[in-house]
Amino acid sequence: MSNPEIIVRHLNFTYLRAPQPVLKDIHFEIEAGTVTAIVGQVGAGKSTLLKMLNGLIPSIIPGQVEGDIIVAGQEVRGKDPAFMAQFINLVFDDPVLQIVQLTAEEDVAFGPANLNLPREEVWKRVFRALERVDLKGFEKRNPRSMSGGEQQLLALAGILAMRPRIIGLDEPIAMLDPLGKARVLQAIREMKESQGATILIAESGTDIEAICEFADHMILMDKGRILDRGKPGELFARRQIVQESKLKVPQVTRVAWNLTPSSVSPEVPVTLEGGRRWLSSLLESAKSKSAIQASLSARETPVISAVRPKEEPAIEIKNLHHVFPGDPPVHALKGINLTFSKGDFVALLGQNGSGKTTLAFHLVGAEKPTNKDASIMVNGVDVRKSPLSQVVRQINYLFQNPANQLFCQTFGQEVTFGPQALGSSPAEAMERGREALRKVGLEHLWDYYTLSVAKSLETLLSLASVLAMNPQVLIADEPTGGLDYATGEKVMEILLDLNRQGRTVIVITHDMELAAKYCRRVVVLRRGEVWMDGTPKEVFGQPERLSQTRLSPPQVTLLAQSLASYGFPQDVMSTEEFVSLAQSSQQTRS
Amino acid sequence: MAAPFQYEFHNTAVHRLTPLSKLVLFGAFLIMAGVYLDPRLKIPMLVILWILLALAKMPFRPYRGILVIASIAVMVGQSYTAVLMVNPDYFKVYDRDWVSIVILELLPPDFPIFGRAAITYGAILYLISFPLQVIPVILTVAGLLHTTSLSEIVSVLSRLRMPFPVIFMTTVALRFVPEIVEKLRLIQRAQSLRGWTMETRNPIKKITRLKPILVPITRSVIRSVDVISMSSKNRAFGLGPVTVMASFEMKTVDYIVTIGISVLTVVGLYAAFAWDFGSL
Numbered sequence: 001m002s003n004p005e006i007i008v009r010h011l012n013f014t015y016l017r018a019p020q021p022v023l024k025d026i027h028f029e030i031e032a033g034t035v036t037a038i039v040g041q042v043g044a045g046k047s048t049l050l051k052m053l054n055g056l057i058p059s060i061i062p063g064q065v066e067g068d069i070i071v072a073g074q075e076v077r078g079k080d081p082a083f084m085a086q087f088i089n090l091v092f093d094d095p096v097l098q099i100v101q102l103t104a105e106e107d108v109a110f111g112p113a114n115l116n117l118p119r120e121e122v123w124k125r126v127f128r129a130l131e132r133v134d135l136k137g138f139e140k141r142n143p144r145s146m147s148g149g150e151q152q153l154l155a156l157a158g159i160l161a162m163r164p165r166i167i168g169l170d171e172p173i174a175m176l177d178p179l180g181k182a183r184v185l186q187a188i189r190e191m192k193e194s195q196g197a198t199i200l201i202a203e204s205g206t207d208i209e210a211i212c213e214f215a216d217h218m219i220l221m222d223k224g225r226i227l228d229r230g231k232p233g234e235l236f237a238r239r240q241i242v243q244e245s246k247l248k249v250p251q252v253t254r255v256a257w258n259l260t261p262s263s264v265s266p267e268v269p270v271t272l273e274g275g276r277r278w279l280s281s282l283l284e285s286a287k288s289k290s291a292i293q294a295s296l297s298a299r300e301t302p303v304i305s306a307v308r309p310k311e312e313p314a315i316e317i318k319n320l321h322h323v324f325p326g327d328p329p330v331h332a333l334k335g336i337n338l339t340f341s342k343g344d345f346v347a348l349l350g351q352n353g354s355g356k357t358t359l360a361f362h363l364v365g366a367e368k369p370t371n372k373d374a375s376i377m378v379n380g381v382d383v384r385k386s387p388l389s390q391v392v393r394q395i396n397y398l399f400q401n402p403a404n405q406l407f408c409q410t411f412g413q414e415v416t417f418g419p420q421a422l423g424s425s426p427a428e429a430m431e432r433g434r435e436a437l438r439k440v441g442l443e444h445l446w447d448y449y450t451l452s453v454a455k456s457l458e459t460l461l462s463l464a465s466v467l468a469m470n471p472q473v474l475i476a477d478e479p480t481g482g483l484d485y486a487t488g489e490k491v492m493e494i495l496l497d498l499n500r501q502g503r504t505v506i507v508i509t510h511d512m513e514l515a516a517k518y519c520r521r522v523v524v525l526r527r528g529e530v531w532m533d534g535t536p537k538e539v540f541g542q543p544e545r546l547s548q549t550r551l552s553p554p555q556v557t558l559l560a561q562s563l564a565s566y567g568f569p570q571d572v573m574s575t576e577e578f579v580s581l582a583q584s585s586q587q588t589r590s
Numbered sequence: 591m592a593a594p595f596q597y598e599f600h601n602t603a604v605h606r607l608t609p610l611s612k613l614v615l616f617g618a619f620l621i622m623a624g625v626y627l628d629p630r631l632k633i634p635m636l637v638i639l640w641i642l643l644a645l646a647k648m649p650f651r652p653y654r655g656i657l658v659i660a661s662i663a664v665m666v667g668q669s670y671t672a673v674l675m676v677n678p679d680y681f682k683v684y685d686r687d688w689v690s691i692v693i694l695e696l697l698p699p700d701f702p703i704f705g706r707a708a709i710t711y712g713a714i715l716y717l718i719s720f721p722l723q724v725i726p727v728i729l730t731v732a733g734l735l736h737t738t739s740l741s742e743i744v745s746v747l748s749r750l751r752m753p754f755p756v757i758f759m760t761t762v763a764l765r766f767v768p769e770i771v772e773k774l775r776l777i778q779r780a781q782s783l784r785g786w787t788m789e790t791r792n793p794i795k796k797i798t799r800l801k802p803i804l805v806p807i808t809r810s811v812i813r814s815v816d817v818i819s820m821s822s823k824n825r826a827f828g829l830g831p832v833t834v835m836a837s838f839e840m841k842t843v844d845y846i847v848t849i850g851i852s853v854l855t856v857v858g859l860y861a862a863f864a865w866d867f868g869s870l
Contacts, residue, residue: 056820085826097814098821100765102597106741106835113741113833114826122833140599144768158825366779388782397783403813404773404780407805417802421785451809465784 005032005166005198006053011067013048013057022048024224026067030217032165035192035199037211037232040221041246041484043454046202049221050168052076053200054084072165086115089159093171093482095151104130104146104154105139111162122161129161132194133187147352149180156187160195167191168200173207174482177352177510179550185210205248205485206511209555212250212270220245233267233274248485251513251556251575255279258579272555276562279582283566314473314504315340315363315378315395321371322358322528332358333369334528340473340521342379345499346506347515347536350525351550356508359525360475363506365391379472393422396471400478402455402462411437411461412446418469429468436468440494456487463494473504480511492518513554516540516573524549541571593768594652595732597739603843604646604733609742609836611844615642616734618855623726625859626868628683629715632722639726639733648736653728660728661721668720672713676706681715682866689715689870715870740764745836758827762818770811777806 011026023045030036038046051057055076058065069076072087089111092098101107105126112122130136133153143151152172159167169188173181192199192214203211218235220228222245228235236242236253249257252275256268259282269275320336323329333355340346348356361367362376365383369376376383379394399405408414415433416426424432437443440460450461459479466474476495480488488511496518499505509515515522515536522539524532526549532539539546540553543561552558560572560581572578599605607615619639626632643650673696678686689712697707740761747757781802788799822828840848861867 051820054824056823060816060819060823080828081820081823082826082829085824085829090820090824092817092821094817096769097817098824100761100818100822100825100827101740102765103599103739106739109741109835110827111825113835114829116829116831116833119833119835122835142596142598144593144596162825361779364783366783389785389787392783392785397780399776399780403809404777404806405784407781407802417786418784421787469784 003032004029005072006030006200007068007070008049008053009068011049011052011065011069013052013063013065015061015063018063022063022224023052026224026226028219028226028229030198030200032198033196034216035201035214036217036219037215038200038202038219038221039205039208039211039247040227041486042204042456042482043223043484044204044221045224046204046221047170050090050170050200050202053166053168054088054090055079055081056090082114085111085162085164087164088166088168089162089164090168090170091152091155091159091172093174095148095155095175098155098158099143099151102142103139104135104141104143104157107143107154108157108161111158115162125161125163129157132160132190133157134183147177147180149176149183149352152176152180152184153187156184156191160191163195164197166198166200167195168202170202171204172201173210174204178512178552179351181207181210181510182550185213189214204483206480206483206488208248209250209252209272213272220247231267232270236270237265237268246484246486251554251578252278252559254575255556255559255578255582258575259582272558272562275555275559279559279563280566283563283582312342313339313377314342314344316375317359317363318375319371320359320362320369320374320376322355322362322367323370332528333362336528336530338523338530338533340504340506342472342504343499343502344504344506344521345496345519346504346521346523347519348506348508348523348525349510349512349515349539349549349551350531354525354549355528356525357477360397360477360506360508363473363475364395364397366397389422392469392471394471395473395475396466396469398463398466398474398476398479400481402458405462405465406450406458408450410446411442411448411450411464414450414461415465415468418465422469432468432470433464436464439467439497440464441490455482456484459483459487459491460494463491467498471503473506474498475506475508477508478510479507480509480514488514512540512552513556516554516557524551536573537571540573541569543570593771594656595735595764596768597764598647598649598736599739600647602646602737604642604737606843607737607847608838608840608844609738609746610838610840611847612734612738613746614848614851616730618851619726619730619733621855622858622868623723623730625862627716627719627723627870628868629718629722631868632719632726636722636726636729639729643729643733643736646733646737648733653732657725657728660724664720664724665717668717672716673707673709674704675713675716676708676710678712680870681712682869684712684715684870712870719870735764739836742836744832745834745838748832748834749838758822762822766814766818769814770807773810774803774807777803777810780806 007029008026011023012021013023014021026049040046048057052069053071059081065077074087076084099107101110108126108129109122112125133156135153135157143154173184176184201211212232215232218229218232219226220235227245228238228241236249239257242249250270252269252272256278269278317336317338320333322333323331336359350356358367362369363378365388381391381394383391406414408417412433415436416429419429419432434443440463442460442464479491492514495505519536522536523530524539531549532545540557543553556575556578557572560568560578561570622635678690681689689710691711692708694709697704699706744757744761786802788796790796
């Protein structure tokens with residue numbers, strides 16, 4: 001490599017008191033000015049590797065290091081991270097914890113001020129950085145009043161103002177809504193084009209489609225080792241390795257995998273535009289359009305929810321308003337009228353601030369309507385008038401951050417707490433707890449300690465602790481958030497299984513692919529009102545209306561919509577459906 | 591809703607003062623609140639402070655609960671002392687006969703260990719003086735934090751040559767206390783949905799029932815501390831000398847406030863110690 005900005009040689013790292021190394025013989029070089037995505041499941045070692053590049057590990061989180069790291073010509077070992085911050089800076093996944101000041105401009109100024117630059121230069125950089133991330137006008141705002149996306153942009157601006165040679169982004173969009181993701185990705189794209197900095201992005205898979213849009217190279221990690229590396233298109237062409245890593249694969253790539261024999265192509269499409277071009281050339285046939293159109297009538301619904309909802313309502317919401325006091329007051333819900341049937345599997349979509357969580361909190365009685373004529377009935381229980389202890393027997397809530405709910409020493413104690421709090425005898429609570437742990441596949445961890453378990457286990461345990469209370473309706477708030485693809489799928493399969501048993505499931509999510517794959521009904525909220533309500537096909541098949549909420553359909557739906565001239569319908573929901581349509585076309589040609 | 595004890599940018603006269611002027615201004619209120627006990631002085635002082643904070647556009651709503659709880663706490667805490675203050679010699683300014691008027695006799699003079707205890711006009715006066723002491727203290731601290739940004743505080747601490755860990759802990763506390771309060775609310779809500787409640791008449795059970803709240807918040811704080819440390823180091827905090835972002839350039843108004851308030855404070859202190867000005 002002619003101009004390596006980062007050199008890592010035979011790096012091994014073991015956290016203090018950990019039984020085995022978390023990084024094993026890591027060896028790579030990264031050229032200056034490129035964008036490299038480090039991909040792999042949660043626990044693969046991506047974040048550890050990034051934090052070692054500027055010395056945060058082992059400086060703040062200690063451990064044993066072997067091997068060499070040279071960043072921007074500096075040997076990192078033994079250097080203070082504050083010194084390395086002159087060359088490399090990181091942006092973390094949680095925007096809240098990396099903002100250390102009380103106004104946007106002061107926070108952006110924090111880094112340059114620590115570099116002891118002249119005050120005029122600091123302010124110049126501050127305003128330039130805020131402008132570049134589209135936060136001009138936010139200078140005096142308290143970060144607490146900003147959305148998650150804006151906070152992450154602010155964190156990014158704080159780094160840009162330091163003008164480092166290398167920027168590492170650790171799951172930069174994992175905790176954001178689609179609008180926040182789009183804004184941050186746009187800022188990264190602009191950074192790539194104008195700053196000339198070397199960019200590294202750690203990504204566990206959920207946002208792989210977005211990352212593939214601008215990554216020059218990819219490093220695939222699994223269990224602390226580098227499995228493979230190369231251009232994204234080349235790396236995903238080696239499908240066996242990718243499948244073994246259980247990494248989420250872009251939908252266009254999955255389409256390509258299914259339409260071509262394995263291991264023959266040196267490169268596969270990984271972006272929407274790449275997929276469109278690749279398929280256009282594949283479908284160039286006079287008979288294609290008619291073949292696809294003919295196969296339309298034979299299409300089956302892609303929704304895999306096993307039960308059809310009953311006519312009987314599980315939840316009835318009438319004229320629900322909620323106004324949060326403040327200056328000015330925030331009208332969070334504006335006359336919501338919704339009915340969810342028993343056995344329904346619903347996705348609640350919308351940007352942050354659209355009212356999803358406020359609505360969900362009303363359903364479980366954690367918030368009360370601010371208008372007197374509102375009514376919320378859950379399985380015949382008037383949520384507004386009933387005590388919380390009665391409501392939670394009917395409906396319960398799985399929080400986005402499971403750590404908020406867990407406090408007991410062992411898994412067994414955790415899952416028996418809820419039933420006992422609701423009056424079950426210890427024996428009955430134990431039975432319900434065991435059953436709940438069995439449902440999530442953790443029955444063998446009854447005596448396992450809850451302290452310091454991985455996020456995936458925390459989520460499953462939290463789900464089990466809610467299931468032990470046997471609610472007929474379950475609301476799951478971003479149940480796959482912060483999880484890797486494989487664990488996310490597992491959580492969704494558990495929810496699907498519950499739905500098959502007749503429970504009503506409502507999932508609040510920003511993952512459109514997940515909503516299209518699992519849910520029978522999609523409700524889109526916009527500024528406190530129901531904006532769209534229908535089957536996934538009905539909702540995602542209206543791209544214009546959907547775009548007004550700044551939501552985007554799954555990648556495969558967008559792919560089909562971009563191939564409308566070939567007769568592809570607007571409402572293709574899954575890769576399987578897309579592939580069957582494309583294969584019909586190919587068969588007709590042959 | 592605005593969080594208590596947090597800086598909010600407003601282009602007010604108080605915000606525009608230099609950090610030193612603000613320190614002198616609010617410091618004077620703190621000193622007077624601590625030294626004076628007489629409600630006849632405290633109430634006008636509180637009114638002046640209130641007007642000053644209103645001019646600085648400080649929202650009072652987030653402080654209502656804090657002020658009520660703090661006032662009740664100090665009154666309950668001082669009630670024991672108040673009922674034992676039956677000797678009029680404790681009072682230097684107020685009429686000795688008036689403060690000795692008994693509303694309710696509680697213990698006879700020969701009561702073992704405690705002696706006589708009674709609710710007198712003096713006891714009531716003494717009790718009232720404490721909320722009037724604690725309210726200005728809370729509002730003064732709130733006012734200082736509402737009008738002084740973190741970078742101004744860091745600049746002042748740096749000028750005072752405070753060690754790096756002190757500056758770091760100060761900034762982190764000021765920035766993240768509201769986040770922890772918010773997190774507490776969220777955890778409380780999450781546990782309520784699992785059937786958790788604080789309602790019990792048994793005080794020991796009440797304490798043990800805090801566990802579902804305290805354990806997650808402690809875990810969360812511990813996790814956050816690492817991330818905050820990394821975020822700060824990642825942005826070169828502690829590298830060496832820091833650019834002083836706050837302006838220490840004194841304007842006319844700063845001189846007037848600083849000199850005027852300093853003189854008033856010195857005179858007030860002298861009057862308090864020499865002539866019992868502001869005593870009960």
